Amino acid sequence: MSTISLEDLHEAFVTLHEEVRQEGSEFDFRYSLVDHLFTDALGWSRTVGEGHVNFEDERKDVLCYDDSDPPFPVIVCETKRPSHDLGLDDVEQLRTYMNGVGSADYGILTNGHEFRLYDYDGDNRELSVIDGFEIATVAEAEFEALSESQRTALDELERLHHSRFVDLGDAEYFRRTYQEVPVQYQPGTEDEGYELFLDAIKDSLDALTDILKRFFEDYRDRPEDSYPRSFLDSTFPDWKEWREYTGQSGNAKEAFCRETAYIMLNRALFARIAEDKEIVGHTRISSRGMADALDHDDRPYLDALMDTYDDIDDHYPDLYELGIFDWWWVSRDKRQQFDDKEERAQESLEDDLNHTLGTVLKRLNRFDFEYVNRDILGHVYEDYLPKKERKELGEYYTPIEVVQFMLDSVDYRPGEDLGQKQVLDPACGSGTFLTEVTERLITHYVEKFNKTSVRKLDSDEARTILERVEENVYGIDINPFAAHITQINLLFRTIDLYDKVTEQNPNYTMDGFEIHVADTLSPTLLEKQGGTTEEEGEQSSLEQFAGYNGRAKSFIEDRNEVDHIKDEEEFDVVVANPPYVRIQNLRGVKDEYSARYATAIKNFDIYVPFIERGIEWLTDDGKLTYICPNRLFTNDYAQKIRDRLTEEPITQLLDFKDTEVFDAATPYPCIISVDKTKTVDGNSVEVGRFADEREGVLDEIYHLDQWKTPEEVDEYDLFEYPQCSLREDNHDDYLTSWKPMPESEKQVFDLLKQSADSRLQEVAKEVFVGIQTSANPVYLGYVEGNPNQDVVQFRAKGDEDAMPVERGILRRLLRGPEIDRWGVNWEGLWLVFPYEVASGDAEVMTKETLQEDFPNTWDFFKSHEDYLKDRSMQNDTQWWAFGRRQNVEKMEPDKIMTNIMSSYNRFVADTDGEYYFVGGGNAGGYGIQLRGEYAPDSEDLLYYVALLNSRVLEFFHKHIAPIFGGKYYSYNKRYLEPHPIVLPENAPDSEIETKAKGIKAKREERTDLQYRTSDVRNYLEEYECDSTILDIVASTSLDDDDYRQGPIRTNDKMEVSSEKVYQVVMKRGHALEFESESVRDFVFELLTAQDKRLGRMEILNMDVPTRDDVLALMDEYESDEARIKELEREAEELQAELDDMILRDVYDLDDEEVEVVDEFLEVW
Structure with a gap:
């Protein structure tokens, strides 16, 4: 072990004292402290793993680490800026830090003037002062003149030398470092x-x-x-x-x-x-x-x-x-x-x-x-099992508030005769539900034995409770790690019981918990055999080891036990947060599940058969509660499980909509509860829907006296919905789904259906998704330069450089968000469209047609031939075709377009075939082609667009479509076709069309003006550019040849003369100054429109109109911006008039019913 030199320590404090300034920053002082004391005098390294010092931790100022793997902190130094006087609060802060670290033996508190050294007692979590001194008195004294107390104080720092904390022998390491760092888990705190x-x-x-x-x-x-x-x-x-x-x-x-x-x-x-x-x-x-x-x-x-x-x-x-x-x-x-x-x-x-x-x-x-x-192991599971792996397993951690509410909803709580109830979680994960079940079961018996705590129980009472837990709490999970975590969590919940039992019976051994590793959904051997012995060989290749290998025998016995649970056991309570995994993401089990479960239809999510299996497990008076995706309400693959559920008495449906329940934005969950002690006939389901998050909401709802929304609450609605209506909803001719809603909304919803002459699916010839090329980096791109020439420069999205293609083969292409109410916000995306459309059919252009009529495009395709041929194509010979040709012929005829994902109804008519749109995913669009008998002329589309954009059909749509984050709704075919349509002959169609034309005209004018004002260069065509920026600038301080776009900004500067100077600041210290704000604004817009780095002379020599023309141009520009706002206001007024007409004169709603619509849309 190295011997520390007092002279070196003294020299470190001399240097430190010289560098410390009263006004200096804490970081500067910290840097000097590390450099001179810790590194030079005490020997600490800067290399991790060698016993290193770190002073860049966000929470602790200076930490010294040992050389273990990983390194642990052994010294904590809390620094304060030199102007700060040390006090009791600083000592407490250091103690708090050291409590969190745990492994540190020593603490330091210093501000550059005072230096204090503390010993840390990890057992009692306390600091005690070892020594301290004024740095100035030590540093200003010659080394030989140091007093005895000063030498002693410096000598105490030998405890901090690097050599004391590295190169420990293994045996010494285990003795010395045992139980240094306390481990706890407290949500919301730094530990x-x-x-x-x-x-x-x-x-x-x-x-x-x-x-x-x-x-x-x-x-x-x-x-x-x-x-x-x-x-x-x-x-x-x-x-x-x-x-x-x-x-x-x-x-x-x-x-x-x-x-x-x-x-x-x-x-x-x-x-x-x-x-x-x-x-x-x-x-x-x-x-x-x-x-x-x-x-x-x-x-x-x-x-x-x-x-x-x-x-x-x-x-x-x-x-x-x-x-x-x-x-x-x-x-x-x-x-x-x-x-x-x-x-x-x-x-x-x-x-x-x-x-x-x-x-x-x-x-x-x-x-x-x-x-x-109690929660640490569950959180360890959540934290160190990779999130990607948990997501692939479909696992989401269930918050304890949700767990408690669900168990309360099925009456599993102390005092409810829990003793003999068998509980199963068929997807137990880390045991969140089962640990709460165990807690409640223990509490039930402690109260039943009239004791205040587990420690007050006698041995026989403790054994009774322990055995009830072992006998009645069941869990199954496919992940062995999760099952082990559940086992450990249950051990912790019952360990005090075990201690009590062993006080009287030291040799007592637990039988073990009914926690099993298995696929809950797989059919049992008996089910597979169907009563025969044909598949006996299927059991397992491990059978051959069972006779002499305990590991194989244990696995097979557990598998057989799970088969017994599936075949024989029934449960009083089944509770779960089942996996959320679409069947197309699984391999090898779809056919097996589909054969076993009647509800597993189409591309089902596996929570569907989990629900069916859970119902099968219930006793005649059993209860079930699941939290699963709210797509259970709406998706077509869930139709049969909805039917199966309505055969049971449903007690509660809680739809959390887009509020976050888990630690992720998705999935969007719901809670469903079933109680077989009730009857289906005449049953009303307690329904809750959640608009916004509210702290403690489930506990609040549970303790309400009645199932009714409290007056002061806006974040959720509570209401009852007849179970027979759920069944009727699921057999709706137009949309099989559940549509629970309050009675007032239900009356309006039903009235809309009754008022309708048809549904959109009857009026529409086709509701279709947009184009899917399967090679967007090639077919989609931008035109550089003038788009109105016969041959244009087209830069594909996947290319760095543009290539010439014929303008006649390009189509304007919209993404979903660009499709708006009454108009589009096209952002300049083009589509290479190698098809000929005639008589409602589309054929891919032949090689000869492309070579003769579109030679540049043919060269473009040839340059991307390898990429296009790499796709899976049905017709490999015409490799330039889209991967999917569906709906390419539907883009040019009259159509109505909508965004596939939106927070409001946004429909627009395209009667010129001007726009194509993309499909697929959540960023595309859908189109609607109307039947000729319902819309014989192009202008007739406006009537239907008016209905589809109305508040009344937005009200209807948001009751049937699934919701996504930010209150966005799906506008795909399944949820568009049911819209109730009143035909023009039964409505004031001419008035509606007149208002619709007015809104459309204002929208188009606004779009044109927004495009024009988006780039000030659009105004330059009307003016001669006879000047340069140098001619119209008052002064300039530019002296650089590389100005990035990001820092460019405007600034108003007040001169000493009290006159304003209007600046375009290119970066700090580099500006163009103008006498006129309008001229300055023009130059700012012009420079930022370049969208590239600019040099000094490039800026000053840029061609612009004369100063007077710039002023006139900016007057025009500002007038256009004012007109945009005016058009927005006028369009909103017309839309309000149109909405009122459709609400009252088309769908015959009265004032109360209109208010229901308005109140709903204020929230949703």
């Missing part, structure tokens, strides 16, 4: 210990996965008769079969090894937690036990881990019993079969695993898990 723990877990998981992949590859390369290979060859395919359920079979080896690592890490983690909570005695994987093992074991870490498995298995056999995920472990008796070569290979692998486990166990050794709270 350094939890973050360090999370990083350690992530790094450990990666390291274990890597070494297990080496085991996997080595086993696969061994001879066929090798035991490790033969067992892996049976285990892995069996695992892979159900792994494909998640659609992730592409990298199965990685996933298999990672999940094995999850479980290995889980067991080690639980052993440490159980040890720190004194659930078990000291284990061999930490502190003194590990330190002792290091002295005499060949592979101390691996041996200690396996011994710990055995020790804790005596208490919790389900968690530590070896299973198929222990495929890497080879017992001594099996190793006797190895020859020398295989034995050496096995020893090499286990040596590497031992080394990796050493790093993992060192990390876990440092943490103190005594205060781990």
Whole structure:
């Protein structure tokens, strides 16, 4: 260990004192402190992993780290700016920081004038002063003249020397660092210990996965008769079969090894937690036990881990019993079969695993898990299982408020005779529902035994509760890691009960929880066999190992137990947040699910069969509550599950619409509850719909005296809806869906249908999606230069340079957001359209036609030939055709267009075939072609556009279409066709068309003016550009040749003479100055319209009109902008008049009914 030099320390403070200024910043002082004291005098490195100092942490000012992997903080230094006087608040801040860090032994508090050194007591979480001094008194004294107390104070800093915190031996490391860092989880707070723990877990998981992949590859390369290979060859395919359920079979080896690592890490983690909570005695994987093992074991870490498995298995056999995920472990008796070569290979692998486990166990050794709270493991699961992987599994964490409300909704709460109720979560994830179920069951019995807490129970009472949990709480999940987390969470909920039982019966062993790893939806062996024995061989290739391999036997027994649960068990409560995965994202199970579940139709989401399976599991008086996507209400694939649900007494439907329930913007959930103790006939469903988020809303709703929206609440609506109406809704001739709404809205909704002569699907010849080329980077692009020439310069979206193509083959192309109410906001996108359209049909142009009539376009296609041929094409010979030709012939005839995703109705007529539009995804559009008998002339389209743009049909649409974030709704074919249409002959059609023409004309004029004002250069054609900017500028301070667009801005500067100077600032210190604000504004608009970097002389020599003409031009420009606002106001007034006419004179709504429409649209 290095010896510190007091003279070096004194010199560090002398230099520091010289650099500290009263007005200096905290960062400057911190930099000097690190440079002179920590680096020069105390020997700390700047390189991570060598014992380094870091002073750029956002929360702690200076941190010194040891050389462990990952490095842990060992010194915390809180700095303040030199002008700040140190006080008690600063000491408390340092203590708070050190509580969070946990692993630090020492703390420092300094402002450059005063220096204080503290010792940190991690057990009591307290600071105690070691010493302190005024820096000036030390620095200004000669070293030889330092007093005894000053020398003592400097000598105390020897504690901080780098050498004390690095190069610890392994045994010393385990003794010295045990339980340094407290781990807790408190939502909404910064917890350094939890973050360090999370990083350690992530790094450990990666390291274990890597070494297990080496085991996997080595086993696969061994001879066929090798035991490790033969067992892996049976285990892995069996695992892979159900792994494909998640659609992730592409990298199965990685996933298999990672999940094995999850479980290995889980067991080690639980052993440490159980040890720190004194659930078990000291284990061999930490502190003194590990330190002792290091002295005499060949592979101390691996041996200690396996011994710990055995020790804790005596208490919790389900968690530590070896299973198929222990495929890497080879017992001594099996190793006797190895020859020398295989034995050496096995020893090499286990040596590497031992080394990796050493790093993992060192990390876990440092943490103190005594205060781990009830939610930490669920949050660890959420935080370190990658979000992408959880999303592919369709898993979303269910907030506790939602869990509590759902269990309350099915009357699973203390005092409701819970004792014998069996509860199942068929998609248990990390156990969020089941841990709350267990908490409630324990509370129920504690109250039943008339005790105040678990600790007041006697041994027999505790055993009764523990066994009721083991017997009545069931969970199934396809993810083994999730199932392990559930097991651990349930252990924590019941550990106090176990302690009570073992007070009287020390040898008591838990039977284990009914938590199983399986595909909930797969048919059982009995279901597959259909009563025959033809498929007995299907059970598992692991059968051959069951007689002599405990791991295989355990897996098969668990699988058989799940089959028993599926075939035989019934449950009083089924609760779940099932996976949200569309069947096209799964492989190999669609046919199996479709055959097993009557509701699994079309491209179903797997929450559909989860609901059907849940209903099947219910007892005659059972209850079900699920949270699942609200697409259950609207999507066509959910039609049969909606029917199945209406056969049961539905008690509640809560539609959260677009409010965020999970930690992501999607999915959009709903809660549905069923209670078989009620009857379907005459049943009214309690419905809630949520417009905005409201804190504590579910608890608030649960405690309401009646199912009715409180007067002061705007964020949600509560109402009742007859269950028979749900069934009728789902058998609607025009749209099979659920459409729950308050009675007042239902009356208006029904009146609209009754007032209609037809629906849009009857009036329309076609409702069609936009063009899908399958090669947008080639077919879509922009015209550079004049678009009105016979041959134009076309730059495809995927190209850097433009190429010539014939203007006649290009079409204006709209994206969905560019389609607006009454008009379009075309942004200049063009489509290369290699088709000939005639008599309502479209044929792709032949090679000869392109070569003769469009030679430039043919050259363009040839330059992209390889890219286009890479697509999957039905006709490979005409590789220049779109990937899908659907609807290309529908773009030129009269049509109505709409955006596929919008927050309001936005329909526009295109009677000139001027615009094409894209399809697909959420950024395209839909078109409507009307039948000739309903719209014989082009102008007739305006009547229908007026109806479709009206508030009344927006009211209708928002009751039937699914909602997305930001209150955007789907406007696809399924939700357009049901719109109720009153035909022109039964309405004041001429008045409507007159107002519609007026709105359309104002919209078109506004669009033209908006285009003109979008670029000031559009005005220059009317003026001679006889001057330059240099001629009209008052003064200039430009002296650079590279001005970016971003910094360009306008500024008004007041001169000493009190006269304003109007500036265009190119960047700081570089400006053009003008006497006229209008001239300045013109130059600003002109320069920013260039959309490129500009040089000084390029700016000054830019051609412009004379100053007088610029003033006239800007008067015209400002007049156009004022006219735009005027047109917007006039169009809004006309739209309001038109809306009122359609509401009252077309659909016959009275004042009260109009108010219902208006109030609904204010929110939605």
